[in-house]
Amino acid sequence: MLLIFTAKYIHGGNFIVGWDKNATVYRNRQETTMKERKYLESYIGYYASAKAEDAVLLRKDERVMLFEPIPKGKGGMGHSNVWYADADNMKDLQNRTIKFIDDYEK
Numbered sequence: 001m002l003l004i005f006t007a008k009y010i011h012g013g014n015f016i017v018g019w020d021k022n023a024t025v026y027r028n029r030q031e032t033t034m035k036e037r038k039y040l041e042s043y044i045g046y047y048a049s050a051k052a053e054d055a056v057l058l059r060k061d062e063r064v065m066l067f068e069p070i071p072k073g074k075g076g077m078g079h080s081n082v083w084y085a086d087a088d089n090m091k092d093l094q095n096r097t098i099k100f101i102d103d104y105e106k
Helices: 060-066 088-105
Strands: 003-008 014-020 024-030 046-049
Touching (some): 014 060
Antiparallel strands (some): 003 014, 024 046
């Protein structure tokens, strides 16, 4: 599955910072005891996994210049910082994002 990574921009909004075309997304939270996922005294679960060698991370200047913030609200970024990008009003941004990824990888 195509998994797109986002980050909050200092001046507001969320920007696409990278992706992985071979990610695994889980329906339920995955529990772990991996030391890399320990914060203070708790382990942090996850909903997706990807191999580092398959992931693409954009440079900081590419993040801001190429994508407008992902909008909040219907079809946009939710409260949990998850964007499914499948709402009808997001098709244009979805298509431009996929085109950018395809062109970037060429």
